[in-house]
Amino acid sequence: MAAVTAHQTTQKTLGTANAAGGAGSTAAAGETDAAAADHLAAFDAAVAADERIEPRDWMPDAYRATLIRQMAQHAHSEIIGMQPEANWITRAPSLRRKAILMAKVQDEAGHGLYLYSAAETLGTSREELLDKLHAGRQRYSSIFNYPTLTWADVGAIGWLVDGAAITNQVPLCRCSYGPYARAMVRICKEESFHQRQGYELLLALSRGTEAQHAMAQDAVNRWWWPSLMMFGPPDDASSHSEQSMAWKIKRHSNDELRRRFVDICVPQAEALGLELPDPDIRWNEELGGHDFGAIDWSEFQEVLKGNGPCNEQRITQRRRAHEEGAWVRDAAAAYAAKHAPAQTSPRTPASASASAPTSASAQHVEETA
């Protein structure tokens, strides 16, 4: 949370049309065409100069909408991503492994919270985003629709899935939108720990018994291709990439990041004593990187459509967790209402909980305010 909110807008003011923050429109009420053009020019200049756009700055509607969509999908992925690994907490092979896995899964919850908070600075709310996730109107990363069949999957997820996430997310630390960029700094540090714990877990299995080595290899075989798909469709089929790069939300194309990831993984697989399940991987002297085999994009499309092995299970569990957590949100809202003077916390009921405070706690605020 601190990573998201500690920096307030100090660098610049790009205009005052939407200075109240929130989901303002490109042309505020009564704004002339000339004023709108000025705002756009100032926005473009700030992006070109690599300055950060802050919540109170003017920004185009499409930029705001793109960020909300991307940050929501990212936040949803963090919290849905807790499920496949949480599946192994009770079956971790030692207390040390259990403690590490619990810390890792808890980190993912934290990542979700930073990102929902960062998205809220754009004028949406966590409740609205969660409602959209639960209604199937917003997505999470397809990778989490695959099952974790063995303990080695925890290692493969850490090494490959968190590894792919880092490759994707390190450039987001320089994203043009300030709150998103700052949230990513902390998230990437934690993702590094996740990647290393996965690598270390696989190394232990790879150097263990024959059966342990085989289990590690099987997990890598199953997670390798879905990890490559995490970077999104090929550049020529990616609908959002070009504009996102122009806005400096994205800094590198999907294919560029995917190649970077393969280059990182090849020597690490060798050090692990494990094979990547792609006979076409080979060094390309000319490119200074590795060539690799064709990705089965029809599988990606099927999972995206909801036909992956665990789509139904993941969303059902998420909805159930949300319903079962209603009392926690109610309690937090009641507590916030009780301890914050009503006139100085206009956002309390909406931001602290999906539910309004109970009438008893609301009354308590009135009596003590």
Ligand SMILES: [Fe+2]
């Ligand atoms: Fe994460």
Ligand SMILES: [Fe+2]
């Ligand atoms: Fe992670």
